Amino acid sequence: MSTPTFGALRSQLLDAAAALADGPDALAGILSGIVDDVDRALAEPLEIFPVCHHSPASAMAMARRLREKQPRVVYLELCEDMTPLLTELRNCRLPVAVQAFASELDGFPQDWAPLSVVAPITEASAEYQAIAYALDTPGVELVLVDRSTDHVFQWQPRKDKSAEQPAEPGVEPAEDADLHGDAVGVEIGDLRPRFAELEEHLLHHGKVRHWSEWWDQYVEQPLGDADYDTYRQVMVLIGSLFRRLAPGAHDRVGSDEERERYMWTRMRQHLAASGVDAADTLYVCGAFHAASHVAEFGLHGADTYEISPRTATKWHYGLIPSSHSSIEAQFGLASGSVSIAAAVFAKSLTRTGVVPYQLEGQQGGRAAKKKAKPVAVVPAPSQQVADRLSGFLARPPVLDALDEDELLGWSVEIVRLARRNGYLSSTADAIAVFETSILLAGMRGRARPTPYDFQDAAVTCIEKESVPGRRDVRRLCEIMLGGDRIGQVGYESLPPLARDVHDRLAPLGLKLEQRGVQRALLDIAGDPVLGKCSDLLWILRHLLPQGAARPIMGERRLGHRAIQESWDLALGTHFRELIELGYEGITVEQVLEQRLRRSVWGPQATAAVALGAVEDATLYLHSRRFADELGARAVDLLAAERTVDDAPDVLRRARRLLAHYRATEPVLPAWLESFVKAGYAHYCTLLPNAFVEEETGTKQVAAMLGFLFSMESLALSLGCDRAQLELAVAQSHPTTAGKTALLWAAQHQLGVLPRAELRERCAQLLDNPLVLPAYPQYLSGFVQALEPVPALAGFVVEAISQAFGRLPDAVLLPWLPTLITTLRKEGGDHVGLLVREAGRVFPGDLPTLDAWTPPWSAAAVDPAAPAVAPRGQAGPVAVLLAAHPEPTDTLAALLGCDGTWAEPAQASGTGPVNDLLTRYPETAAELAVAIGVG
Known part of the structure; x- marks a missing residue:
């Protein structure tokens, strides 16, 4: 639409373009198009109010215009499905953000989860003025007309970096710049050049460092006291300029045009349904959208646009705390610009006497609001508006005097x-x-x-x-x-879960909404009520980010409950995460149960994950039924696994759960018995391949053997066959040094490889110069073998000592770093056992060391000497048994054997025990070496 309102300005700009470009060209078309955009927007019967987000000039102009016009309907550029939340702003202290959140997606890729959209609201913003006016004025309706949250992700992929607002250079993000997380930001009036060269040109010639400063000097200050017509014309002109100078941003512009079609379609639908006169309405949108070119623009625009349906994703809505620094970080503004805008707005109110709108009961609002003077209702501006742009653009800026x-x-x-x-x-x-x-x-x-x-x-x-x-x-x-003002969501506006957390932690006597770290001391033994607080804090520690609830004293593990605890709590700092938990359930226990169930039935679930979920359910939920359900899933996952990468975790968790149930339950759960049986057969089947596969590490093989040997007695009692394990070990043929040592340890545990032969093999390795570089790997394998065969601790100490005693310095010194790094990397969990064993074997002082003889040396153990006394003499073992008959009598009673101690047997060393020791001297010899008996 074209009218003669801006004819003089159009002619002036075309003449300037012709002079600069030596004739009409694209520049003339751009300048003329800008004037046409202003003309078209101001001639629209439905009054358009262009704004820029967090602009004091926009907020001032909005407050003035609302008191003058008193519209019956306010159309606001904000996601239409966020309407019910706006009334909850009364219970909050601004700034806060309206949030839509979805964790379970239907219609979007699952790797996008969770989806989150926030719309920050500050007191010094035009949108808040419109919201406060509409909600507190009887007979006024507030209609949000922008696309829904679901359409935000339908139209704009979440990971589309081109759609993200670039941050301004110069200042690092502030301390509280992460209150919005990774949510997508939606805000009214994104008014910034999308042409990088244009922004650079404006900053250079404006002699400023960043865009926020340029906007403050050249737009905010001149428009702060401007009349309404001038304000509207200037804002639409700027929006049109930035819209037309946006090369290479077709995707962004296309999304903007979709939004404009959506908004105009919604407004015409509402007008038709409500019968409200367009003269009694006000459309609040960004200045960029006020200069729209779509066919659906205006009351008489095309009605051919069809709004696509939403997906089946279930969205949750709530309010989360926000801050000035969070808004700046999310929307790419200079650090401190929102705080400065708030200070400028407060100063402008004092200077001009304008009374802003504020929601009744607003927390943190102004203590005393001046009563606004009644203003005569001014009709909507006519389609023929006086040209204020010519004078505004030609007039030099008014320089404020120095204060x-x-x-x-x-x-x-x-x-x-x-x-x-x-x-x-x-x-x-x-x-x-x-x-x-x-x-x-x-x-x-x-x-x-x-x-x-x-x-x-x-x-x-x-x-x-x-x-x-x-x-x-x-x-x-x-x-x-002005400070980085941080908002607060009131108790009444919190989801049920957050309110439940506040109520249940009330006995602590802390201000949970306060930011920062607070110390909580729990004397559970003296006040049992605090035990329930402890249970809740442990669950919050599991669900919330690190630092929200951190235990200083006390621990929660299977079979242990602390009687006193000390906590550092920062729930106020992590208020957003606590509120988002409320989107997942009514209580934290329900959220934890849902998360554990999702982790166990998810595509990445493993047997180790399922066992961890069983442990968490036992620790935090105290639910035997739920633990049994997760345990049954662990059995299925273990049977379906084709790798042994998680074998160490499976072994550690299975041992812990087995010890817990043995100590607290009369019988083991059925799922745990099934898990032991399935694990025994599963690891026996995979053991030969694990020994030869390069991608399977020594630690994993050691964990498999640890499961098989430590669970063997239980597995055999449940019906498993030991021959399966013996066959699996016999079929194993490792090719690496570490796994070879593991195989020897397994054979020794099964009785196939005596310790004497094992000692002889290690001696051969030390005698072979070609094998010496790989000897640390053998030692690493023996150290890992302490997992399935802890009785080898003495032998490992012996093997290491033999290496240090026999190797010359020329070989030992280059070899020593490899040994240390290998043991530290692969055997760190077992070093403590080796140190204890070494402390038992080696003397404790230097004088004794000089005369000390290692128990494994030839002087300490003479292979030619008989292990037991010959028949007719009482050996040391027989004498020891005769001196302490009670253990033997008890063992005989358990085995159902009847017998008496014969005096001749004690005196002469004859009898069935001595006969047995005589037939099998190796056992007695090994026992003598182990206990240091000569």
């Missing part, structure tokens, strides 16, 4: 803050900051220093070379000028 008192107060305050944070600042620095601020403002063409000029001056004069604390001077300036 020396304000700048002096800033300079003194920043020096005070700097001294508190470790800087060696003085009055001279305050004077330097004052004068440098004026100097920088003059160099940048403004008489009054802005907060950005002051920041640069403070950094230059105070920070110098180093930052003594964790906050630099730029961050201190942001705190001083």
Whole structure:
């Protein structure tokens, strides 16, 4: 649509374009198109209010216009499915973010989960003014017309980096810049050039560092006191300029046009259904969308657009805390820009006397609100609007006079803050900051220093070379000028789970909504009520990120309950995560049960994961039924596995659960018995291949053998066949040194390889110079063998000692680093056992060491000497048994044997025991070596 309203401006711009380009070309078309966009937007019968997000000028203009027009319907550019949450803003302290969250997806790729969309709301924003007016004014309806949360992900892939707002250079994110997590941000009025060269040009010629500063100087300040018509025309002009100068952003522009078609379709549908006159409505949208070119634009636009249906994904809605730094980080704004905007808005209210809208009962709001003077209702602007752009663009900017008192107060305050944070600042620095601020403002063409000029001056004069604390001077300036205000969600607006957590932790007497770390002391023995708080804290530790609930004293493990605990709690800092738990269930126990069930039945589930879930269910939920259900799943997962990568975890968890049930239950659970039987057969089947496969490590093979040997007695009692294990070991033929040592240990445990022969094989390895480089790997295998055969600890100490005693320094010194790194990497869990065994074998003082003879040496054990006394003489074993008959009598009774101790047998060494020892001397010899008996 074209009207003669801006004819003079159009002619002026076309003449300038022709002069610059030596004739009409694309530049003339762009300039003329911008004027046409302004003309079209202002001529629309449904009044369009263009805004920029977190703009004090937009908020001021919105407050003025709402009091003048008093519209009956306010159309707002915000996801339409977020409407029910807006009334909950009364219970919150701004800034907060309206959130839509989905963890179980239907219609989207599963690797996108969880999906999250947030729309931050601050007090110094036009959208909050519109929301407060509509919710607190009787007879006014607020209609959100933007696409739903579901359509956000239908139209814009979550990992589309081109759609993300680039961050402005210069400042690192602030301390609380992660309150929104990885949520997708939705906000009214994304007004920033999408043409990188244009933004660079504006920053260079504006003599500013980043876009937020340029916007403040050239848009915010001139429009702060402008009339409504001027404000609208300038905002639409800027939106049109950035829209037309967006080369290479077709995907982004296409998404914007989809949103515009959606919004205009929704508005026409509402007007048709409600019968409201378009003159009584107000459409609040970003200035970029006010200059729309789609056919559906306007009341009389095309009605051919069809809104696609939503997916079956179930969305949850709630409010989460936000902060100025979170908004800046998510939307690519300069650090401190939102805080400065809030300070400018508050100052503008004081200067102009405009009374803003504020929700009744709003937490953290202004203590006293002035009563607005009644204003006569002004009709909607006519289609013929006076040209304010020509004068505005031709008029030089009005330079504010220097406010020396304000700048002096800033300079003194920043020096005070700097001294508190470790800087060696003085009055001279305050004077330097004052004068440098004026100097920088003059160099940048403004008489009054802005907060950005002051920041640069403070950094230059105070920070110098180093930052003594964790906050630099730029961050201190942001705190001083307004601070990183952090919002808070009220108790009434919390989901049931979060309220339940607050109620159940009430006995602790802490302010859980407070940010920072708080110490909680629980005397569970003295106050049993605190035991339930302890149970809840352990579950929260399991569900929330690290640091939200951290135990300082006390632990929770199978078979153990602490009588006193100490916790560091930071639930207020992790309030967003706690609220998001409320989207998954009503209580934390329900959420934990759901997560454990999903992990066990998920595509990546393994037997180790299932056993861990059984342990968690036992520790935190105290549910035998649920633990049995997860245990049955563990049996199925183990039988289906074709690798043994998780064998160490399976062994460790199975042992722990077995010990727990043996200590607390009269009989083992049926699923655990089935797991032992299935594991015995499973690992016997896979053992030969595991010994030869290169991708299977020594640790995994040792864990398999550990499961087979440690669970053998139980497995045999349940019907397993030991011949299966013997056959599996016989079929194993390893090719690496570590696994060969493991095989020898397994053969020794089965009785196939006596210790004497094992000692002889190690001696042969030390005698072979070609094998010496691989000897550390053999030792590593023996150390790993302590998992299935812990009785080999003495032999491993012997093998290491033999290596150190026999090898020359020329061989030992280059070989020693490899031994140490190998043992540390692969045998760290068993070093303690070796140290204890070495402490038992070796003498404890130096004088004894000089005369000490190793028990495995030839002088200590004479192979030619008989292991037991010959027939007719009482050997040491027989004498020991005769002196202490009680253990033998008890063992005989258990075995059902009847017998008496004969005096001749004790005196002469004759009898069935001595006969048995005589027939099998190796056993007695091994026992004598083990206990150090000569």
